[in-house]
Amino acid sequence: MFRNGIAVIGLGYIGLPTCAALTQQGLTVHGVDVNERTVSEINAGRVPIVEPDLDEAIEEAVTSGRLQASTRVPAASYYLIAVPTPFKGDHEPDLSYIRSATEAIAPRLRGGEVVILESTSPPGTTRKISEWLAELRPDLRLPHQSERPDVHLAHCPERVLPGRIMVEIFSNDRVVGGLTPACAERAAALYRTFVTGEILLTDATSAEMAKLTENSFRDVNIAFANELAEICEELGLDVWEVIRLANRHPRVNILNPGPGVGGHCIAVDPWFIVASAPERARLIRTARETNDARPHTIVSKVKGALSELGAGPDGENATIACLGLAFKADIDDLRESPALGITEQLANDLPGATILAVEPHVTALPKSLHGRANVFAAEVSYAVHEADVVLLLVDHHAFKHLTLGDLEGKKVIDTRGLWR
Structure with missing residues (x-):
């Protein structure tokens, strides 16, 4: 055979x-x-x-x-x-x-x-x-x-x-x-x-749809968490505390919010369903749009923090530490990474700011950041020490040693709930 x-x-x-x-x-x-x-x-x-x-x-x-x-x-x-x-x-x-x-x-x-x-x-x-x-x-x-x-x-x-x-x-x-x-x-x-x-036998089209369904299910649930995070912020609430309490219900399991959705699967596959039945896939489309919009919300939060620090509209003389570029923790995969996209957008929108990109799982900056005058690869301790704004994008194990003392005096934007 x-x-x-x-x-x-x-x-x-x-x-x-x-x-x-x-x-x-x-x-x-x-x-x-x-x-x-x-x-x-x-x-x-x-x-x-x-x-x-x-x-x-x-x-x-x-x-x-x-x-x-x-x-x-x-x-x-x-x-x-x-x-x-x-x-x-x-x-x-x-x-x-x-x-x-x-x-x-x-x-x-x-x-x-x-x-x-x-x-x-x-x-x-x-x-x-x-x-x-x-x-x-x-x-x-x-x-x-x-x-x-x-x-x-x-x-x-x-x-x-x-x-x-x-x-x-x-x-x-x-x-x-x-x-x-x-x-x-x-x-x-x-x-x-x-x-x-177990190996489950079916027809080819059902197998294709099953995989798309798995990832679309995850995407819809992540979109709920991300939308909830924005609602809680507007109401002055800690979204992680709200989720912790809600998840004590025996039939509730809300996911954690983040800076968006990345990776080749969840960030891409729902669009295949939308393309196959565009008039019917309303919830799946909305979830995808919600998660795609999340990085822009994070960028706006960084700009707001810089404004509070008195930085100009181009981020003059400000330093931003972007912790993590991968699409999830403890891997080197940058495909469709919202963390990378956020870092790129900050570099574009804030040419006067210094962007310190920290990604312990890659040896060099990706092509989209390499050669930019205001972006530098950095080790985590140096980046945090130098930064005015510390933006946690990926909850890598390498960042978990940081304490509130390390972050004292910094504007901290924690998209993963690591330091709450």
């Missing part, structure tokens, strides 16, 4: 851990990525991302010969597509990376292969892959054409939490949706080699 190995296309936060999980079962994996530097790092046994326990797993996989990376798609028995699925400026899904992966796979197909889409995608994307392959390879029967296809297609969305990927990739239940029941079974056979959680 796996005689020609497994090709994993896209060696990022999902593709690379999937490679590690498969090789730990003794399977041969061909990793594929368009980034030559990523390929070189992996072939040297190094991991270009921060994720606990992943570096040791990849080093072992490469040393054993079970994992090799390339920029070219090889012949394989199974193809896993784990490429980005961003949205365009109008919040329309961008499927160009999936299309490119499909075009790279098509010439390698000989019949009998299984193609699995892991990338989170709008409903109907797996069927689109089948249709694209039919255009590219009219000599093959595809699942949307026949119940007995030459190539099987399925969708199995990832369900892991950054910072715990190398635990949850094994233990979490997986949803496997096929374009036919046989497609689902063939795809599930691969996941049964390493997943200890």
